[in-house]
Amino acid sequence: MSASLRFSCSSHSFPKQTSLQRQWVSPTLLSFAAFRPWNSSCISLRRCCESRVFRVSCQGGNVDVVQRNEFGAVSFGEAENQLTCVMKFGGSSVASAERMREVAELILSFPNERPVIVLSAMGKTTNKLLLAGEKAVSCGVTNVDALEELFFIKDLHHRTANELGVERSIVDGHLEVLEQLLKGISMMKELTLRTKDYLVSFGECMSTRIFAAYLNKIGVKARQYDAFEIGFITTDDFTNADILEATFPAVAKRLNDDWFSDPAIPIVTGFLGKGWRSGAITTLGRGGSDLTATTIGKALGLREIQVWKDVDGVLTCDPNIYPHAEPVPYLTFDEAAELAYFGAQVLHPQSMRPAREGDIPVRVKNSYNPNAPGTLITRNRDMRKAVLTSIVLKRNVTMLDIVSTRMLGQFGFLAKVFSIFEDLGISVDVVATSEVSISLTLDPSKLWSRELIQQELDHVVEELEKIAVVNLLQHRSIISLIGNVQRSSLILEKAFRVLRTSGVNVQMISQGASKVNISLIVNDNEAEQCVRALHSTFFESELPELDQFDSAY
Ligand SMILES: Nc1ncnc2c1ncn2[C@@H]1O[C@H](COP(=O)(O)OP(=O)(O)O)[C@@H](O)[C@H]1O
Numbered sequence: 001m002s003a004s005l006r007f008s009c010s011s012h013s014f015p016k017q018t019s020l021q022r023q024w025v026s027p028t029l030l031s032f033a034a035f036r037p038w039n040s041s042c043i044s045l046r047r048c049c050e051s052r053v054f055r056v057s058c059q060g061g062n063v064d065v066v067q068r069n070e071f072g073a074v075s076f077g078e079a080e081n082q083l084t085c086v087m088k089f090g091g092s093s094v095a096s097a098e099r100m101r102e103v104a105e106l107i108l109s110f111p112n113e114r115p116v117i118v119l120s121a122m123g124k125t126t127n128k129l130l131l132a133g134e135k136a137v138s139c140g141v142t143n144v145d146a147l148e149e150l151f152f153i154k155d156l157h158h159r160t161a162n163e164l165g166v167e168r169s170i171v172d173g174h175l176e177v178l179e180q181l182l183k184g185i186s187m188m189k190e191l192t193l194r195t196k197d198y199l200v201s202f203g204e205c206m207s208t209r210i211f212a213a214y215l216n217k218i219g220v221k222a223r224q225y226d227a228f229e230i231g232f233i234t235t236d237d238f239t240n241a242d243i244l245e246a247t248f249p250a251v252a253k254r255l256n257d258d259w260f261s262d263p264a265i266p267i268v269t270g271f272l273g274k275g276w277r278s279g280a281i282t283t284l285g286r287g288g289s290d291l292t293a294t295t296i297g298k299a300l301g302l303r304e305i306q307v308w309k310d311v312d313g314v315l316t317c318d319p320n321i322y323p324h325a326e327p328v329p330y331l332t333f334d335e336a337a338e339l340a341y342f343g344a345q346v347l348h349p350q351s352m353r354p355a356r357e358g359d360i361p362v363r364v365k366n367s368y369n370p371n372a373p374g375t376l377i378t379r380n381r382d383m384r385k386a387v388l389t390s391i392v393l394k395r396n397v398t399m400l401d402i403v404s405t406r407m408l409g410q411f412g413f414l415a416k417v418f419s420i421f422e423d424l425g426i427s428v429d430v431v432a433t434s435e436v437s438i439s440l441t442l443d444p445s446k447l448w449s450r451e452l453i454q455q456e457l458d459h460v461v462e463e464l465e466k467i468a469v470v471n472l473l474q475h476r477s478i479i480s481l482i483g484n485v486q487r488s489s490l491i492l493e494k495a496f497r498v499l500r501t502s503g504v505n506v507q508m509i510s511q512g513a514s515k516v517n518i519s520l521i522v523n524d525n526e527a528e529q530c531v532r533a534l535h536s537t538f539f540e541s542e543l544p545e546l547d548q549f550d551s552a553y
């Protein structure tokens, strides 16, 4: 047979079905081949692939091994039996039995895909679990079983199982342990961050079990996985853990080995991991299932990562602020990362990193409207006509004006300021500096997650006051203008005209080094009005200056 089968291969194993013969083309592969039996179904390429392209002969045709990634993960591109993409469905996409049925249909409407499915908890389950935990702290052990949130969660999962025709017992064990856990919290009268993570993990653990059981019931072979059991290794920063590098090869090996030995659609819990020191369940921060999906995409070297939401893609601004927001058809990883970091809830702030590192396109789609084209996020896009892509608002930001008490020309001032933030473990969002003064905003998510807002702020100010005069300004908002900062003059000219007309004073401005973001700081109570005015100027009226601007280029 001469048919050429291309697959991208980045590591440990060939599919079982591909039995290799001795006609290796590459001497490096040849030497490696001596290391393992020819017909082995598990051949590590890690030690032999120096270049990215190899051709080997196998039964059924030539095989081009076209890729590998740096940690030697397993992937087989277009080989017939390889996993092809990851599809992540958020809470709103799997909020009920009916939605789960629709999602199953949607998955099956892509017969050419062999997807890994990542699911979030059903609907608002995560919020309910957190609320139940908070109430349990003070409600008394005997009142735990009467908590309305617990009732809601039990009812939702039992009802969904019933309506989908799967055994309720699939979640009974989890619901019992959940109740015990809430009683434990009640007895201890405390809810630590570690316990919070264990508590919310029940949401994803149950949604994936129900969905996998349903797929199996309708004849689609599926296998449920808890992310913390298949190699999602994280830091021990409970409620906001980072994924560690060891995750990629471990997850790739587990999912590929299972897939090749007994193919079944993997249904993986989003949002969850295992702390590398504690061994306890961790979470990746709210909305973290997006990050689970991109991590799997990179680990397996998949062709595409799809994140299915309840909106037609990434929009020109938050639709809750301005309902006329429009879908953005294309974004770069940098734009999407900046947009997510500066507060667009639609994507998890860290989720673009694995996709960018693996150079794997991310498609944001609407599970309620699958025919809408959605947003495609890739490394590059045509920026020739691009001006502004999206407007993002981050509310309730704390700003600090720090002016050195020493004379002009003294060096080391900025270094001292930043070392204070480093020592206190506080991250900074937006910065504008002169030689003797610095204005900056503090990342609110980091402060909130530690629930130490006021003490921490007092401490920061106390430390800074040793070297500077400090002015603490609260209730500010960051408006981020994400787009082509090569056109910053045009963007700023328009933006400031709008803001002046609206009578809004910008208190700080910063153009990020990423070249995709200009940040403006305004008062919280003026922010939404600004976003709406900016949106109508940039997205709802012509930009006649653009042609003029282009000719000047
Ligand atoms: N720029 C934006 N584009 C799209 N959605 C946004 C944007 N900013 C905020 N959102 C909100 O993000 C929601 C989708 O994110 P999320 O709730 O995390 O989805 P899911 O739970 O389905 O993963 C939308 O319903 C919308 O209200």
Ligand SMILES: N[C@@H](CC(=O)OP(=O)(O)O)C(=O)O
Binding pocket: 089, 090, 091, 092, 120, 121, 126, 127, 203, 270, 271, 285, 286, 287, 288, 289, 290
């Ligand atoms: N269930 C978690 C994780 C998540 O990613 O959810 P969603 O995909 O619904 O944003 C949360 O609510 O934060």
